[in-house]
Amino acid sequence: MIIDMKERLAIHSFFIWGSRKEVSGIIRLLVPILTLVSGITLGVLVIVWMERKISAGIQQRIGPEYAGPLGIVQPLADGIKLLFKEDLLPSRGNTRLFSVGPSLAVLSVLLTYSVIPFGYHLVLTDLSIGVSLWIAISSIAPIGLLMSGYGSNNKYSFSGGLRAAAQSISYEIPLTPCVLSISLLSNSSSTVDIVQAQSNYGFWGWNLWRQPIGFLVFIISSLAECERLPFDLPEAEEELVAGYQTEYSGIPFSFFYVASYLNLLVFSLFVTVLYLGGWNPSIPYILINGIFEINPTSVILGATISILITLVKAYLFLFLPIATRWTLPRMRMDQLLNLGWKFLLPISLGNLLLTTSSQLLSL
Numbered sequence: 001m002i003i004d005m006k007e008r009l010a011i012h013s014f015f016i017w018g019s020r021k022e023v024s025g026i027i028r029l030l031v032p033i034l035t036l037v038s039g040i041t042l043g044v045l046v047i048v049w050m051e052r053k054i055s056a057g058i059q060q061r062i063g064p065e066y067a068g069p070l071g072i073v074q075p076l077a078d079g080i081k082l083l084f085k086e087d088l089l090p091s092r093g094n095t096r097l098f099s100v101g102p103s104l105a106v107l108s109v110l111l112t113y114s115v116i117p118f119g120y121h122l123v124l125t126d127l128s129i130g131v132s133l134w135i136a137i138s139s140i141a142p143i144g145l146l147m148s149g150y151g152s153n154n155k156y157s158f159s160g161g162l163r164a165a166a167q168s169i170s171y172e173i174p175l176t177p178c179v180l181s182i183s184l185l186s187n188s189s190s191t192v193d194i195v196q197a198q199s200n201y202g203f204w205g206w207n208l209w210r211q212p213i214g215f216l217v218f219i220i221s222s223l224a225e226c227e228r229l230p231f232d233l234p235e236a237e238e239e240l241v242a243g244y245q246t247e248y249s250g251i252p253f254s255f256f257y258v259a260s261y262l263n264l265l266v267f268s269l270f271v272t273v274l275y276l277g278g279w280n281p282s283i284p285y286i287l288i289n290g291i292f293e294i295n296p297t298s299v300i301l302g303a304t305i306s307i308l309i310t311l312v313k314a315y316l317f318l319f320l321p322i323a324t325r326w327t328l329p330r331m332r333m334d335q336l337l338n339l340g341w342k343f344l345l346p347i348s349l350g351n352l353l354l355t356t357s358s359q360l361l362s363l
């Protein structure tokens with residue numbers, strides 16, 4: 001078969017158009033992901049600086065002040081120092097588990113950011129099962145910690161890994177009924193729908209006022225999931241040296257360091273989304289709805305305001321876990337498990353029962 005010149009040009013232009021379309025599709029996919037990762041990295045650096053400064057204020061000392069103005073560059077200097085440290089491997093440990101564990105802990109936390117909305121259209125994936133996916137993914141991180149503790153061939157590391165797994169199981173179960181109660185009130189498990197359900201009455205429409213018991217249980221369970229004091233049993237320095245981190249150095253140790261603060265930021269953002277109205281300000285949404293629909297400039301301005309409102313709420317909430325770390329003493333392991341199974345779980349189930357009953361009576 002002989003193909004004339006016009007058909008050849010048509011076929012050539014078709015393949016060129018197809019390749020351009022594929023490239024543009026890849027770019028459209030990568031740009032939001034890279035933007036989100038860059039923002040998350042910057043957010044972690046801010047949290048580290050906040051923790052240093054707040055802890056210094058609580059202990060009546062100055063804190064970092066020489067690395068940049070007010071010590072802003074100190075978290076970056078800490079990260080660079082860890083990058084240049086020697087990466088050591090245990091001679092008699094399981095090197096595969098030892099190497100995979102930190103990466104699994106970081107990746108499981110990073111995946112949860114895909115369902116966190118910073119604005120109405122500012123979410124990577126708006127899934128109908130967003131909060132359920134977050135709970136499922138967050139249960140993967142303790143597996144990485146257990147792998148790290150077992151692969152280290154160290155009794156302190158292994159004990160820390162076992163504690164991390166037991167603590168995660170104990171506090172994920174009370175956490176789930178709290179999230180289910182919010183889903184019942186919003187008639188959806190989508191994070192975007194949950195925020196929109198709180199937008200009609202401004203400050204008084206937040207789930208904080210409709211779910212005060214669930215809010216308290218959620219905060220306590222979040223602190224335990226993040227392994228923050230008084231729930232830092234998996235890495236208790238006085239008992240386990242550094243727990244599952246004992247044998248790590250260099251970049252793998254920095255993965256644990258980053259994962260800890262990433263997880264703290266995740267829970268702060270979910271507290272904002274589930275209980276504090278998300279990107280909605282404290283005035284009724286109807287009064288500011290026009291700012292998002294007038295023209296493209298207003299859309300950009302509205303998106304910027306949404307991001308700022310979400311981040312301000314999240315970082316204001318971060319003051320609580322940071323201050324708690326330097327205020328309360330560490331609990332014993334039996335006290336921690338009793339608090340989760342015998343106290344928080346019955347309260348969260350009772351709160352879910354009350355929410356379900358109220359929803360049925362309102363139909």
